[in-house]
Amino acid sequence: MKERAERAIADCRRIALMTEEPGRTTRRYLTEPTHAVHALLRERMEALGMKVSIDAVGNLRGLWRPRGAGAKGLLLGSHIDTVPGAGAFDGVLGVMLAIEWVGIAQELRLPLAIEVIAFSEEEGMRYGVPFLGSRAVTGTFDAAMLKWRDADGVTMDAAMRAFGLDPAKIGEAAIGEDVLGFIELHIEQGPVLEAERIPVAVVEGITGQTRLNLRFTGQANHAGTTPMHLRRDALAAAAEWITKVEKQIRRAAATSDPGIVATVGRIVAEPNAGNVIAGSAEVSFEIRYGSSAARNRWTTKLIADAEAIAKRRGIGLEWTEKLDQQTVRMDRRLSTMLKAAVKACGYPVKTIPSGAGHDAMVMAARVPTAMLFLRSPGGISHHPTESVLGADVEASLNVGREFLLLLGKEVG
Ligand code: GLV
Numbered sequence: 001m002k003e004r005a006e007r008a009i010a011d012c013r014r015i016a017l018m019t020e021e022p023g024r025t026t027r028r029y030l031t032e033p034t035h036a037v038h039a040l041l042r043e044r045m046e047a048l049g050m051k052v053s054i055d056a057v058g059n060l061r062g063l064w065r066p067r068g069a070g071a072k073g074l075l076l077g078s079h080i081d082t083v084p085g086a087g088a089f090d091g092v093l094g095v096m097l098a099i100e101w102v103g104i105a106q107e108l109r110l111p112l113a114i115e116v117i118a119f120s121e122e123e124g125m126r127y128g129v130p131f132l133g134s135r136a137v138t139g140t141f142d143a144a145m146l147k148w149r150d151a152d153g154v155t156m157d158a159a160m161r162a163f164g165l166d167p168a169k170i171g172e173a174a175i176g177e178d179v180l181g182f183i184e185l186h187i188e189q190g191p192v193l194e195a196e197r198i199p200v201a202v203v204e205g206i207t208g209q210t211r212l213n214l215r216f217t218g219q220a221n222h223a224g225t226t227p228m229h230l231r232r233d234a235l236a237a238a239a240e241w242i243t244k245v246e247k248q249i250r251r252a253a254a255t256s257d258p259g260i261v262a263t264v265g266r267i268v269a270e271p272n273a274g275n276v277i278a279g280s281a282e283v284s285f286e287i288r289y290g291s292s293a294a295r296n297r298w299t300t301k302l303i304a305d306a307e308a309i310a311k312r313r314g315i316g317l318e319w320t321e322k323l324d325q326q327t328v329r330m331d332r333r334l335s336t337m338l339k340a341a342v343k344a345c346g347y348p349v350k351t352i353p354s355g356a357g358h359d360a361m362v363m364a365a366r367v368p369t370a371m372l373f374l375r376s377p378g379g380i381s382h383h384p385t386e387s388v389l390g391a392d393v394e395a396s397l398n399v400g401r402e403f404l405l406l407l408g409k410e411v412g
């Protein structure tokens with residue numbers, strides 16, 4: 001397994017160089033470097049005799065169907081888009097490990113069909129909405145999104161066509177009834193496994209999240225001549241709201257709603273000049289929490305706060321919801337099999353919730369779904385220093401071998 005682990009890590013490092021921005025890894029949905037990622041994945045998959053295709057939403061899919069395989073197959077995969085300034089392993093490692101699992105299944109001569117999916121969009125960086133790839137695969141892609149525009153004004157429809165895809169065929173990306181389940185391998189992206197000195201863990205469930213875009217609109221004007229009491233400063237209004245969000249959610253996390261998190265991670269001020277009062281400020285907002293009721297309650301309350309702040313300052317406010325994703329539990333049967341595989345390898349059997357979102361949360365609504373996390377050194381992710389330990393990658397492959405044997409027994 002050492003060789004497999006080293007190859008997967010080396011490929012992740014190579015793919016990290018396929019980027020929109022020299023010097024750092026940024027690969028948003030269907031941007032040019034995605035073609036190079038697809039070429040590398042295709043090479044790896046075809047070397048294993050897999051049949052490779054790209055569906056209409058841009059997921060690259062590799063099918064391994066050995067002779068004698070049953071009617072139902074296993075889905076494996078993760079995503080290949082990234083946040084700006086990303087690390088090398090978020091998503092991509094799960095795809096490379098899925099390909100290695102196929103190699104292991106071949107070594108074991110398992111009569112099991114496996115499809116590996118490299119999901120095209122999980123982070124939601126380009127259109128503010130995540131999980132586009134897994135939505136298409138589960139038949140829940142909302143065609144109304146095709147009209148949405150990215151920061152450069154390019155519609156989703158146009159982005160797909162420029163990449164060589166046909167949006168009219170998105171419906172064809174949906175899976176049928178011939179699926180046993182979906183397994184996603186992913187780095188933990190948090191500090192728990194490192195603190196407990198454990199290489200891998202089975203995911204219990206994935207925390208729900210809401211994402212919004214808010215636009216505060218004031219009046220751009222001269223910074224030197226406009227008295228303070230006559231300004232309609234959109235950036236100051238946004239800043240007041242951001243501070244209020246942090247204060248209230250910090251308090252909630254410490255009292256009524258332990259574990260709740262809310263983040264404003266993006267702000268675009270116009271005209272974004274030091275001597276001009278901002279005429280508009282657009283901010284992202286996301287909130288994540290296990291209880292959907294509490295998450296919805298906080299979302300409503302924080303929007304009302306934004307409206308009150310805007311009104312008091314004579315500022316306009318528009319907001320749009322980009323995502324309302326429920327908390328999901330992973331499939332009990334597949335998770336039990338993953339735990340049995342971890343145990344068979346002699347690793348501690350640890351289960352863990354996921355605060356990060358994953359395609360698995362969309363897949364779980366359609367097919368039995370489970371996840372395996374690998375320890376994240378330093379608990380760091382969404383950052384260039386994100387890393388993995390070679391021994392943990394090997395561990396995840398050992399778990400894969402045991403899991404595939406168990407599954408093979410069940411279906412064979
Ligand atoms: C995906 O990385 C997310 O949780 O935002």
Ligand code: MN
Nearest residue numbers: 083090123382
């Ligand atoms: Mn991510």
Ligand code: MN
Nearest residue numbers: 079090091122
């Ligand atoms: Mn990810």
